[in-house]
Amino acid sequence: MNSTPKGLALSHFHAGYPKRPVISDLNVPKLPRGKITVLLGPNGSGKSSLLRAIAGLGNAKGNVYLDDVNLMQLPFSQRAEKVVYLPQSLPAGVHLHVLESIIVAQRASGGLSQREDKDAVMTLLRQLGIEHLALNYLDQLSGGQKQLVGLAQSLIRQPSLLLLDEPLSALDLNYQFHVMDLVRRETQRRNIVTVVVVHDINIALRHGDHVLMLQNGQLIADGEPAEVITAESLARVYGVRGRIERCSQGIPQVIIDGLVTEPLQ
Incomplete structure (x- = not known):
């Protein structure tokens, strides 16, 4: 008997505010592990609201299945063990070195020994090309550097579902390619579900395995990039x-x- 394919699926999903719904009765077919899904749509279409709601950070109802587990039925602490959400910008006022901030993120997810933690973080910083920033404070970084640190904090937690909200918006063209190549490599290596919000449609065509296109909180199209775009x-x-x-x-x-x-x- 064939086993049910693993991945992310939404059914009859609603999100938004009590008097202003943003996402209405959204049904998303199963998005497989090991693939990058790109979420497209104009401003105000509900992309960021959808990611936040899936992560448990907004008002929502309906069903969000990760493999055979309905995330909507889990306490937030258990949900956070499986799902990592990277917002468009990191919180301000955090007075930590880059290295410290990523180790904190790693230990929040179970952690390793202190030595193993540091080795894993430094490897990830090298992959992102920001090893030289390890001892810089977060408030000393540019917007693009902060985005790279946020990505490192997200990957080090080893999620099953990675939600990235415009992770490329402050990066130059070279880093956009570099980061998306790394995200693809880690998505495949760890066999996770990755959903990325971008505005550049050519990023979706080049780096996406699947595309969801939203408009006014509704799913307009889904499928392979060349089919949707x-x-x-x-x-x-x-x-x-x-x-x-x-x-x-x-x-x-x-x-x-x-x-x-x-x-x-």
Whole structure:
């Protein structure tokens, strides 16, 4: 008998505020482990609210299944053992070295010995290219450096579900590629479910295995990137005239020609 595939699934999921729903009756098919799902949509479509609600940080009802466990039925402490959510920016006013902050995150998830903790953190900092910042205080870092530290804090906790809210927004082009390559490698190596919010559609085409496209809190489309990101969906969801062409590596990319000037039929 075939076993049920492992992954993340949502059914009849609602999130938002008591008098202002943001996500309404959302149903998401199972997103498999070892894959990156990219969450796309215009501003205000509910992307960040959805991630926060899945992590247990917002008002929500419905079902969120990770493998065969309904996260909505778990106490927050147990949910946090499985799910790590990285917001767009780290909390201010934390007076710790980079190294200390990541070790704290590791120990919050069970931790290793002090020596093993430090070795694991330094390895991760090297992979992210910020080993030289280990003894810098968090409040001395640039926005992009803080995002990299936040990613290190998230990965060191070894989650089953990794939720990243615009982790590339303060990074230059080189680091965007570097970080997404690392996220893909760690997602595959650890066999976890990773959901990433980005605004750059070409990031989704290049690095995503699956795409969910939201509009006004509703799931407009889901599937492989090239199936979801089309000239029609760009016009309908973003209001732009775009075309899909392939770069020298054969990867699809979006070229925007302008705004949609006539109402869609």
